[in-house]
Amino acid sequence: MSDWHQSSLEVDTAGRGTYDVTDRIQRVVGETGVRIGLCHVFIHHTSASLLLCENADPAVRADLEAFMQRVVPDGDPLFNHVQEGPDDMPAHVRSVLTESGVAIPVTRGALALGSWQGLYVWEHRHGAHRRRLTVTVQGSRD
Amino acid sequence: MSDWHQSSLEVDTAGRGTYDVTDRIQRVVGETGVRIGLCHVFIHHTSASLLLCENADPAVRADLEAFMQRVVPDGDPLFNHVQEGPDDMPAHVRSVLTESGVAIPVTRGALALGSWQGLYVWEHRHGAHRRRLTVTVQGSRD
Amino acid sequence: MSDWHQSSLEVDTAGRGTYDVTDRIQRVVGETGVRIGLCHVFIHHTSASLLLCENADPAVRADLEAFMQRVVPDGDPLFNHVQEGPDDMPAHVRSVLTESGVAIPVTRGALALGSWQGLYVWEHRHGAHRRRLTVTVQGSRD
Numbered sequence: 001m002s003d004w005h006q007s008s009l010e011v012d013t014a015g016r017g018t019y020d021v022t023d024r025i026q027r028v029v030g031e032t033g034v035r036i037g038l039c040h041v042f043i044h045h046t047s048a049s050l051l052l053c054e055n056a057d058p059a060v061r062a063d064l065e066a067f068m069q070r071v072v073p074d075g076d077p078l079f080n081h082v083q084e085g086p087d088d089m090p091a092h093v094r095s096v097l098t099e100s101g102v103a104i105p106v107t108r109g110a111l112a113l114g115s116w117q118g119l120y121v122w123e124h125r126h127g128a129h130r131r132r133l134t135v136t137v138q139g140s141r142d
Numbered sequence: 143m144s145d146w147h148q149s150s151l152e153v154d155t156a157g158r159g160t161y162d163v164t165d166r167i168q169r170v171v172g173e174t175g176v177r178i179g180l181c182h183v184f185i186h187h188t189s190a191s192l193l194l195c196e197n198a199d200p201a202v203r204a205d206l207e208a209f210m211q212r213v214v215p216d217g218d219p220l221f222n223h224v225q226e227g228p229d230d231m232p233a234h235v236r237s238v239l240t241e242s243g244v245a246i247p248v249t250r251g252a253l254a255l256g257s258w259q260g261l262y263v264w265e266h267r268h269g270a271h272r273r274r275l276t277v278t279v280q281g282s283r284d
Numbered sequence: 285m286s287d288w289h290q291s292s293l294e295v296d297t298a299g300r301g302t303y304d305v306t307d308r309i310q311r312v313v314g315e316t317g318v319r320i321g322l323c324h325v326f327i328h329h330t331s332a333s334l335l336l337c338e339n340a341d342p343a344v345r346a347d348l349e350a351f352m353q354r355v356v357p358d359g360d361p362l363f364n365h366v367q368e369g370p371d372d373m374p375a376h377v378r379s380v381l382t383e384s385g386v387a388i389p390v391t392r393g394a395l396a397l398g399s400w401q402g403l404y405v406w407e408h409r410h411g412a413h414r415r416r417l418t419v420t421v422q423g424s425r426d
Contacts, residue, residue, distance in 0.1 A: 044259065046258055053330060053376065071213070081205050098380060112328070113328065117384075146320055
């Protein structure tokens with residue numbers, strides 16, 4: 001037997017940075033009763049993305065920001081798509097270099113993440129945004 | 143109840159650039175009758191990839207090309223795998239930095255993309271190619 | 285009818301480099317009896333990742349290493365997260381730029397990879413590690 005569950009989540013960001021959604025996604029999985037399967041998380045935007053990342057030392061995510069800022073600097077004169085400001089096109093590039101969708105195994109009713117893995121929404125714009133996710137949980141209750 | 147559907151698509155490219163396949167994938171989803179689930183798109187190549195990207199301003203995709211050309215320039219002397227020309231190895235790197243497979247939620251029988259999200263085949267070689275995709279739609283008709 | 289199968293694999297690495305797991309994953313798929321569906325592979329780490337890559341010329345993967353070494357050099361003074369050494373933070377960045385999970389279509393009971401596609405574990409640390417994967421195979425036996 002196979003079950004399908006789908007729900008929406010909203011994540012309010014306060015501008016560029018990473019926002020831990022691991023616990024919220026775990027709660028969605030728990031409510032479905034699925035024991036073995038997959039949990040797919042999708043972000044409906046092209047200037048924010050999803051990140052599976054080390055979850056213990058916040059310096060890792062600060063270093064990731066520094067890396068992206070070096071590779072895709074705000075205000076880069078390379079870019080023509082600048083209508084929404086100097087962080088507009090860099091946000092799209094960062095989104096393309098990371099993930100819009102992430103699937104995580106569900107094992108014994110829980111997200112089977114590694115000990116050091118957390119799931120984050122990565123806001124790439126400097127302004128605050130409301131970001132919409134769809135969580136699809138599929139699998140078996142047996 | 144869970145349904146599985148799989149079909150092949152061919153995309154003829156005219157060389158490096160992005161090719162919108164959103165409508166073709168949407169048509170495949172519609173024909174399956176799946177109401178809630180996931181649509182997985184896979185490209186069977188290592189020198190072309192898939193891209194979920196802003197779909198309103200073509201300058202975004204032109205800027206993405208410019209970014210990749212700067213980070214992974216054709217003819218980069220770093221590379222030894224040059225048998226098929228100066229765009230051979232850069233095509234593989236671009237493919238690794240982007241996606242070979244993308245899963246998109248299916249909601250109420252349609253691809254649940256954000257307002258500004260389109261799905262593109264990104265041809266990384268300069269020559270024209272026929273690219274093969276497999277679309278797997280899974281979910282429930284209820 | 286829909287089937288769900290999940291199993292664990294361990295991959296022992298001898299330090300930085302790519303390790304072909306295509307045949308091992310194919311064997312898991314074959315044992316499930318699933319004829320049409322998806323095989324999802326997940327790596328439970330943030331300093332090793334998964335790579336779908338050209339499988340014929342080893343120079344491709346050597347060139348990928350050279351590319352990453354240029355973009356994210358070991359010992360980069362940009363990074364503050366250096367507790368585990370000069371390859372610690374670069375390993376996290378490489379993991380973010382590539383994939384922690386890969387889904388591959390299953391067609392006629394086999395992984396539907398392109399002729400030149402192989403699946404690799406990419407170890408980003410210099411030291412040897414035991415890496416854990418979860419393989420989830422879902423689909424129909426019909």
